[in-house]
Amino acid sequence: xxxxxxxxxxxxxxxxxxxxxxxxxxxxxxxxxxxxxxxxxxxxxxxxxxxxxxxxxxxxxxxxxxxxxxxxxxxxxxxxxxxxxxxxxxxxxxxxxxxxxxxxxxxxxxxxxxxxxxxxxxxxxxxxxxxxxxxxxxxxxxxxxxxxxxxxxxxxxxxxxxxxxxxxxxxxxxxxxxxxxxxxxxxxxxxxxxxxxxxxxxxxxxxxxxxxxxxxxxxxxxxxxxxxxxxxxxxxxxxxxxxxxxxxxxxxxxxxxxxxxxxxxxxxxxxxxxxxxxxxxxxxxxxxxxxxxxxxxxxxxxxxxxxxxxxxxxxxxxxxxxxxxxxxxxxxxxxxxxxxxxxxxxxxxxxxxxxxxxxxxxxxx
Numbered sequence: 001x002x003x004x005x006x007x008x009x010x011x012x013x014x015x016x017x018x019x020x021x022x023x024x025x026x027x028x029x030x031x032x033x034x035x036x037x038x039x040x041x042x043x044x045x046x047x048x049x050x051x052x053x054x055x056x057x058x059x060x061x062x063x064x065x066x067x068x069x070x071x072x073x074x075x076x077x078x079x080x081x082x083x084x085x086x087x088x089x090x091x092x093x094x095x096x097x098x099x100x101x102x103x104x105x106x107x108x109x110x111x112x113x114x115x116x117x118x119x120x121x122x123x124x125x126x127x128x129x130x131x132x133x134x135x136x137x138x139x140x141x142x143x144x145x146x147x148x149x150x151x152x153x154x155x156x157x158x159x160x161x162x163x164x165x166x167x168x169x170x171x172x173x174x175x176x177x178x179x180x181x182x183x184x185x186x187x188x189x190x191x192x193x194x195x196x197x198x199x200x201x202x203x204x205x206x207x208x209x210x211x212x213x214x215x216x217x218x219x220x221x222x223x224x225x226x227x228x229x230x231x232x233x234x235x236x237x238x239x240x241x242x243x244x245x246x247x248x249x250x251x252x253x254x255x256x257x258x259x260x261x262x263x264x265x266x267x268x269x270x271x272x273x274x275x276x277x278x279x280x281x282x283x284x285x286x287x288x289x290x291x292x293x294x295x296x297x298x299x300x301x302x303x304x305x306x307x308x309x310x311x312x313x314x315x316x317x318x319x320x321x322x323x324x325x326x327x328x329x330x331x332x333x334x335x336x337x338x339x340x341x342x343x344x345x346x347x348x349x350x351x352x353x354x355x356x357x358x359x360x361x362x363x364x365x
Contacts (some may be wrong), residue, residue: 030346037339042332054336055344064341066314067322071298071345073225074233074318075352079293081237082244086289089241090248091278104249111242119306122235126211136207144199145190152186153179212311226315232303240296244289251285252278287360291353298349319345 012019037054039047058064093104110118125131139146160178164171171178193199211231216223255278263273279286301320317325319341326338 033339033342036336037343039336041335043335054340058337058340067317067319071319075294075297078233078236078297082240083289085241086244087248090245094252108242110239115302116306119303126231133207140204141202148199149186149190152189153182156182156185214312228311228315247285247289251282255281294352295349
């Protein structure tokens with residue numbers, strides 16, 4: 001009995017930092033937020049209970065509705081992209097190839113880099129004179145040469161494969177040796193056409209697209225996704241995929257190799273092994289990755305804060321940023337509205353996780 005009590009005391013001692021910090025920064029803060037959401041508190045007055053009026057003000061605020069729409073679109077698109085790319089990257093890096101340790105380390109670098117630094121880099125990439133517009137300009141300039149080379153490559157590959165098969169050789173459409181020969185032939189044909197003046201480099205004006213302007217992707221006349229938020233989606237996917245990839249890599253280590261051997265005996269293609277063996281066995285990991293992704297994306301704040309006034313606020317504002325701007329607004333800060341918005345955000349996340357657990361249960365449950 002004494003030993004059991006001593007073990008409990010030791011466990012509580014080690015858990016004390018986590019329990020204390022959770023009690024202060026989660027349970028106490030959450031309780032205060034609920035309380036403030038029913039008051040007229042604005043940081044400078046004594047809070048008085050006014051009922052659900054702050055919730056009504058928040059729901060009638062156009063900025064909140066825009067932030068809610070942006071957050072939902074951002075969460076759904078980003079979670080889908082990062083889950084798919086993390087799975088494909090994990091499958092690719094799970095092969096035993098020379099130098100694989102280097103590639104695994106290199107792919108993980110974006111996850112340990114500061115989010116602020118990467119956001120500033122993306123701001124530079126998507127400036128009017130940034131790398132994105134430069135690459136589009138180069139594509140337009142060299143498009144005739146690139147298309148000529150690609151057409152020549154495809155035609156040469158088709159001719160070679162047909163000739164090999166006619167000779168009784170089992171040639172594949174993606175045979176590396178034939179592809180190398182086809183590439184050399186296509187390059188020679190392209191060079192000859194350039195020398196004869198049939199094709200060549202075009203003179204085009206610099207591509208001038210403002211990625212951080214008030215531009216939207218519409219669906220049925222409804223503004224669904226802004227271009228600045230699309231840039232943030234690309235950045236967020238780039239930085240979170242490596243971390244989620246590690247979860248899938250750990251899950252891949254637990255899939256029995258005998259399943260892939262049986263699939264090979266049955267003549268399954270790589271795509272069939274991915275969809276019928278890998279994906280079903282990674283269901284618990286996928287459930288965890290999607291849950292973490294939804295929670296993280298619904299709370300996205302730092303990229304919006306760093307971009308700031310570089311883009312119109314309605315194009316990038318999210319619920320977390322809406323809560324921040326109302327809490328620290330100049331003058332009388334409507335903390336009650338910020339608290340109400342924070343509670344609504346928490347409820348949305350809880351509902352999303354509940355729906356996921358209800359309709360997409362994991363095998364581990």
